[in-house]
Amino acid sequence: MTSPFLLSAKDVSIYxxxxxxxxxxxxxxxxxxxxxxxxxxxxxxxxxxxxxxxxHDLTPGARVTGSILLDGQDIYSPGxxxxxxxxxxxxxxxxxxxxxxxxxxxxxxSGLKLAGVRNRDHLMQVAERSLxxxxxxxxxxxxxxxxxxxxxxxxQQRLCIARALAVEPEILLMDEPTSALDxxxxxxxxxxxxxxxxxxxxxxxxxNMHQAARVSDTTSFxxxxxxxxxxxxxxxxxxxxxxxxxxxxxxRFG
Ligand SMILES: Nc1ncnc2c1ncn2[C@@H]1O[C@H](COP(=O)(O)OP(=O)(O)OP(=O)(O)O)[C@@H](O)[C@H]1O
Numbered sequence: 001m002t003s004p005f006l007l008s009a010k011d012v013s014i015y016x017x018x019x020x021x022x023x024x025x026x027x028x029x030x031x032x033x034x035x036x037x038x039x040x041x042x043x044x045x046x047x048x049x050x051x052x053x054x055x056h057d058l059t060p061g062a063r064v065t066g067s068i069l070l071d072g073q074d075i076y077s078p079g080x081x082x083x084x085x086x087x088x089x090x091x092x093x094x095x096x097x098x099x100x101x102x103x104x105x106x107x108x109x110s111g112l113k114l115a116g117v118r119n120r121d122h123l124m125q126v127a128e129r130s131l132x133x134x135x136x137x138x139x140x141x142x143x144x145x146x147x148x149x150x151x152x153x154x155x156q157q158r159l160c161i162a163r164a165l166a167v168e169p170e171i172l173l174m175d176e177p178t179s180a181l182d183x184x185x186x187x188x189x190x191x192x193x194x195x196x197x198x199x200x201x202x203x204x205x206x207x208n209m210h211q212a213a214r215v216s217d218t219t220s221f222x223x224x225x226x227x228x229x230x231x232x233x234x235x236x237x238x239x240x241x242x243x244x245x246x247x248x249x250x251x252r253f254g
Contacts (some may be wrong), residue, residue: 003072006031006201007052007171012066014047014056021047023225024066029171029218034193034202036212036233039222040254045205048222049173052203053089054082070170087111090164090200094176096156098148098163105144107159111167126166133199134162135192154185161192165199172196174204178211190215209249213237221245 007029014022022044029035037045047056054075056062067074075085098107108127109117117123127144131137136158140151148159157177164172178186193215196202206212212219212233219236221229221244229236229245240246248254 003069005029005069006071008069009048009052010067010069012048012051012064012068014044014051014065015063016059017061021225022051025227027220027227027230029201029203031170031201032197033217034197034204034215035218035220036216037203037205037220037222038207038209038212039228039248041207042224043222044225045222046175048227049175049203049205052171052173053086053091055091057082087115087167088170090167090169090172092157092160092164092172092174092177095180096153096160098151098156098159100147100149102148103145104140104148104151104159107148108162108166110163115167127162130162130166131159133165133196134158135188135195136162152185154181154188157181157185157189158192161189161196165196169200171201171203174202176205176207179207186211209237209251221248223248 005028009025009027012022012025013020025048037049039045050056051064052068056064064076067076070088073080099110102110105127108130109123112123112126128137131140136155139155148156151159178189190211193202204216216233218231219233220227221236223244229240229242236245237249240249
């Protein structure tokens with residue numbers, strides 16, 4: 001039988017030199033869902049997230065053990081090309097990071113151009129679809145050829161979401177995507193999540209428990225490198241199994 005999970009982490013540990021930042025994490029993610037990682041600062045959420053597209057390959061001294069299966073294939077197996085794999089696993093960072101010298105349009109289609117796509121009509125179709133997907137089309141359709149840096153912070157973050165969507169990733173990793181944004185821009189991105197999960201699967205690291213409760217289907221609670229609890233978001237917030245989760249979600253530490 002094929003697995004119902006798009007992503008399965010098995011016994012994943014992550015080290016920076018001698019220091020273990022993530023301890024034996026096991027986690028399954030279903031396709032078409034929003035999955036939140038919560039927990040206090042420094043507990044390993046971002047470290048684990050970055051392992052899902054092999055970003056630690058680029059960090060000196062970092063080491064990942066265990067396996068992370070994407071569609072049943074271990075992304076750490078020797079035959080896997082990390083560049084090709086990263087096209088399947090998109091990433092949106094804390095601070096919007098559009099390519100500063102590029103126009104809005106060129107930012108969105110940069111991944112496709114890098115892959116050699118040149119057909120202007122096709123690029124235009126993808127740009128429109130991706131910008132609509134990121135709920136940005138109406139705001140930028142008349143300024144596609146202007147610099148991306150002219151957009152507001154919230155628009156820039158949605159542009160980064162559009163850029164990620166353009167290559168049709170199977171998973172979109174979002175590392176505190178709204179922490180640098182004002183409440184109105186945050187609300188727009190939260191509203192977007194429900195739409196995005198129709199076309200991809202989302203994992204979002206957030207410090208904001210209300211955000212996790214609002215947008216996610218499942219929640220994983222991390223504490224000093226351990227995945228303490230993982231379950232349906234309703235259950236984790238209203239009926240946590242572990243007393244440490246209970247203490248955290250009720251605001252007793254954090
Ligand atoms: N490049 C690095 N080199 C060494 N240690 C690191 C590195 N990045 C993170 N760490 C350490 O690993 C641990 C986990 O950090 P991580 O950033 O994953 O936590 P986090 O839960 O995402 O925190 P935050 O919510 O503050 O972003 C911390 O102790 C951190 O200091």
